Amino acid sequence: MSTIVFIDTRGEKLPKAAQEAVTYASQLAGGSVTAVTFGDAAGLESLGAQGASKVIVARGVKAVDGQQLTKLVLDVAAKEGANTIVCVHDGTGKAVAPRLAAKLKAAHVAGALGLPDGDKFKRNVFSGKAQAWLQVTSPNKVISLMPNSIAIANNGGTATVEEYSGDLGAARITVKEVRKAGAGVPLPEAELVVSAGRGMKGPENWGMVEELAKELGAATACSRPVADMHWRPHHEHVGQTGVAIRPNLYIAIGISGAIQHLAGVNQSKVIVVINNDPEAPFFKAADYGIVGDAFQVLPKLVEAAKKLNAER
Amino acid sequence: MKILVLLSQVPDTTARIAFTNGNTQFDASGVTFIVNPYDEWYALVRALELKEAAGAGSVTTITVGGADTDATIRKGLAIGADEAVRVDAQPTEALQVAEQVAAYAKDKGFDLIIAGKETIDHNGGQVGGMVAELLDLPYVALASKLDVAAGKATIERDVPGGVEVVEAALPLVLSAAKGMAEQRIPNMRGIMAARTKPLTVVPAAATDNVAATASFELPPAKGAVKMIPADDAGKLIELLHTEAKVI
Numbered sequence: 001m002s003t004i005v006f007i008d009t010r011g012e013k014l015p016k017a018a019q020e021a022v023t024y025a026s027q028l029a030g031g032s033v034t035a036v037t038f039g040d041a042a043g044l045e046s047l048g049a050q051g052a053s054k055v056i057v058a059r060g061v062k063a064v065d066g067q068q069l070t071k072l073v074l075d076v077a078a079k080e081g082a083n084t085i086v087c088v089h090d091g092t093g094k095a096v097a098p099r100l101a102a103k104l105k106a107a108h109v110a111g112a113l114g115l116p117d118g119d120k121f122k123r124n125v126f127s128g129k130a131q132a133w134l135q136v137t138s139p140n141k142v143i144s145l146m147p148n149s150i151a152i153a154n155n156g157g158t159a160t161v162e163e164y165s166g167d168l169g170a171a172r173i174t175v176k177e178v179r180k181a182g183a184g185v186p187l188p189e190a191e192l193v194v195s196a197g198r199g200m201k202g203p204e205n206w207g208m209v210e211e212l213a214k215e216l217g218a219a220t221a222c223s224r225p226v227a228d229m230h231w232r233p234h235h236e237h238v239g240q241t242g243v244a245i246r247p248n249l250y251i252a253i254g255i256s257g258a259i260q261h262l263a264g265v266n267q268s269k270v271i272v273v274i275n276n277d278p279e280a281p282f283f284k285a286a287d288y289g290i291v292g293d294a295f296q297v298l299p300k301l302v303e304a305a306k307k308l309n310a311e312r
Numbered sequence: 313m314k315i316l317v318l319l320s321q322v323p324d325t326t327a328r329i330a331f332t333n334g335n336t337q338f339d340a341s342g343v344t345f346i347v348n349p350y351d352e353w354y355a356l357v358r359a360l361e362l363k364e365a366a367g368a369g370s371v372t373t374i375t376v377g378g379a380d381t382d383a384t385i386r387k388g389l390a391i392g393a394d395e396a397v398r399v400d401a402q403p404t405e406a407l408q409v410a411e412q413v414a415a416y417a418k419d420k421g422f423d424l425i426i427a428g429k430e431t432i433d434h435n436g437g438q439v440g441g442m443v444a445e446l447l448d449l450p451y452v453a454l455a456s457k458l459d460v461a462a463g464k465a466t467i468e469r470d471v472p473g474g475v476e477v478v479e480a481a482l483p484l485v486l487s488a489a490k491g492m493a494e495q496r497i498p499n500m501r502g503i504m505a506a507r508t509k510p511l512t513v514v515p516a517a518a519t520d521n522v523a524a525t526a527s528f529e530l531p532p533a534k535g536a537v538k539m540i541p542a543d544d545a546g547k548l549i550e551l552l553h554t555e556a557k558v559i
Contacts, residue, residue: 063476066441066451091471094453094487098441101407107523108406110436120526127432129329131529138522172450176466177477186472192559216559234456234491235470240325240432241349241490249558259326263432266531270556272548273537283537288551292542304546308553 003029003084005052006073008064008092009041016189017088017147019050024145025086026051026153027115033086035159036076038062038069048157058164064092065171070099075166077104089144090188097144106140113149127240127263147188148246181235190219193247193268195238197223199254199275199294203231208298209253215305221245223255239264254294257282274298313369313460313482315359316417317393318427318439320348320403321377321384325432331528338433338528345380347387350428353495354488358458359426360392361493366460370394372422376403376412382511389506390498396509401516406434408519410442415517418447423482424465429454429489437487444485452478456491 005025007018018037025033032053037044038061047055058072073096077085085100087093089111101108109121113131116122120133121143187193194213200206206220213220220236227237238245240260246267253274255261262285265271273286276293283289290297323329323343330339347356356373363369373388375381376399385396399412417425425447427440437453444451456475457468463482468475470489498506540548552559 063478066444066453070445091454091469094437095441095451098406098410098438099445099451101438101522102410102442102445105407105520105522108436108438108442109523110406110438123435125434125528126323126329127435129531130331131531132434133526133529134523135526136523138520173452173478173480175476175478178471179475179477181474188472235474237490249552249556263325270552270558272552285534286537287534287556288548289537289539290542290545290548291539292545297542297545300545301549304549305559307546308549308559 002033002080002082003086004034004036004073004077004080004082005086006069006096007035007037007088008090009037009044010039012042014041014043014046016152017090019047019152020147020150021086021088021145022047022050022052023153024115024150028084028086028143034076034080036073038072044161045158048159049154051153051155052159055159055161056164057161058168061168063171063173063175064095065173066095066099068168068171069096070103071168072164072166073100074103076164083139084141084143087142087144089146093144097142101142104140104142105138106142107134107136107138108142108144109134109136110144111146112143113146124267128244128266129263146246148191181233185219187219187221187236187238187243187245190245191247192216192218192249193221193245194218194251194253195221195223195255196226196253196294197255198225200226205295206232208295208302212251212298212302212305215302215309218249218251223261252282253298255282256280257285313362313366313423314421315363315369315371315424315426316420316422317351317356317359317371317373317388318413318425319351319356319373319375319385319388320428320431321345321375321381322348322431322433325349329530335527335529345384347384348428348431350430350432350488352388352391354490354492355426355428356388356391356393357493357496358488359424360496362424362458362460372397374399374413374416376401376409378402385511386506387498389509389511390502391496392502394509396511398511398513399516400513405523406436406438407442407522410439410446411519412517413439413443414446416514417443424460425449425483425485427485427487429487440485440487447485449483449485450480452480452484452486454489455486456489458486458488458492
């Protein structure tokens with residue numbers, strides 16, 4: 001039996017999460033895999049470098065309708081004789097992977113953190129406060145890979161691209177409008193994140209935060225109170241009820257570090273905390289800390305980042 | 313409009329996370345259990361708002377669990393659900409829970425089935441989508457806004473870098489994220505009324521056994537934080553570059 005991988009590749013460039021999922025599927029299979037995707041994606045041939053020998057694309061499907069996409073993936077899985085389907089643990093994956101699992105009577109590993117140990121997959125539980133090993137016993141498996149969990153392979157190679165020609169039926173979910181949140185790196189994809197909280201005192205002071213993010217090539221984020229007070233848009237809110245992220249670097253400025261905030265960021269590789277309160281609980285979860293006034297610390301960081309950029 | 317809300321019992325957000333029996337079981341000693349916040353604050357409250365706005369209909373909650381979940385289920389009734397159903401089975405895994413819910417819901421004619429976007433203990437976000445597939449219904453994950461008019465739902469869902477507004481005819485399954493509603497604190501009248509509202513226990517259906525949690529582990533303790541004096545803040549950038557090697 002073989003492995004296929006379902007990815008969302010819409011947009012101008014191939015998402016990092018899609019490249020990670022193809023890499024993962026190929027490692028899991030111990031060889032090349034077939035990828036299945038949809039929409040107006042470009043550059044699909046290059047997924048060969050991550051281990052895809054073939055990419056099947058349903059150009060006619062532009063939006064996420066779970067039922068159409070489930071039919072697409074099941075159809076490809078049947079043709080390829082696949083019993084393992086790899087997805088990404090993102091919005092698209094969450095709309096499709098549970099459906100695939102229910103249809104195939106398969107175990108669904110939601111948010112695998114790496115390759116399995118036998119048939120045991122590691123995933124986060126208790127909002128990142130612990131991990132669990134899920135023992136899979138069904139012959140069919142659906143594995144959703146947590147973004148930012150593995151390094152992208154680059155072995156050269158080119159995939160052949162085939163258009164999907166089957167009938168997926170009419171969409172039962174229609175997209176009426178898409179409201180873009182503006183330019184910049186989308187938070188779940190970002191490797192570097194600069195985040196700020198109530199310690200910034202008001203939305204008018206975010207210029208410094210944005211400037212530091214720009215110098216570092218980072219995305220900006222915020223704490224829940226800041227989003228609730230409409231200082232910053234809701235899609236920037238990281239934490240238990242907002243977006244959960246796992247970047248390489250998370251810089252928290254003027255955020256005390258309530259347990260609900262930590263639940264959304266505790267998977268970050270390196271955490272920096274800048275706070276004028278030395279007792280802020282966030283320092284306990286930090287790798288680097290600065291006790292000081294954000295309005296004095298931030299300009300120093302911007303200056304140092306500019307200097308670093310000039311040197312390289 | 314008939315609405316079904318999926319309600320899970322989870323440890324309180326501030327509960328100490330520890331394991332027993334050779335790290336195979338969650339240590340529940342001294343832990344307070346609550347209604348999963350996404351189920352309570354967003355799914356249940358929005359269901360009640362829709363029913364109130366329509367001036368008709370019903371809101372039923374469904375929980376898969378033992379008798380130890382009854383107090384949690386009563387909380388949902390106190391907030392305003394009309395009736396509650398408990399499927400008498402210990403939840404083991406997402407597909408098992410989804411199959412129990414689907415077995416109950418399949419011939420009841422619900423217009424809307426709403427789950428929280430995930431539970432705060434298992435964080436799977438799977439059950440809503442599985443129920444939708446088992447009942448052959450459309451499913452919208454991560455909905456942050458929901459309105460219903462003339463048999464059609466208008467939903468906002470969070471997507472990377474923005475929001476999509478989508479439409480789908482009822483019946484429909486969705487998972488509720490932040491933004492859909494505001495938390496409601498049950499009042500004394502609600503708490504009194506909850507005591508006499510129906511809580512029906514239904515026997516477990518046959519389900520598939522596809523996976524089980526083998527063991528848990530706690531993340532390794534963080535090393536000590538390295539403090540940098542505020543006057544020398546620029547040093548941080550240097551350390552991130554040369555020591556942590558993340559920039």
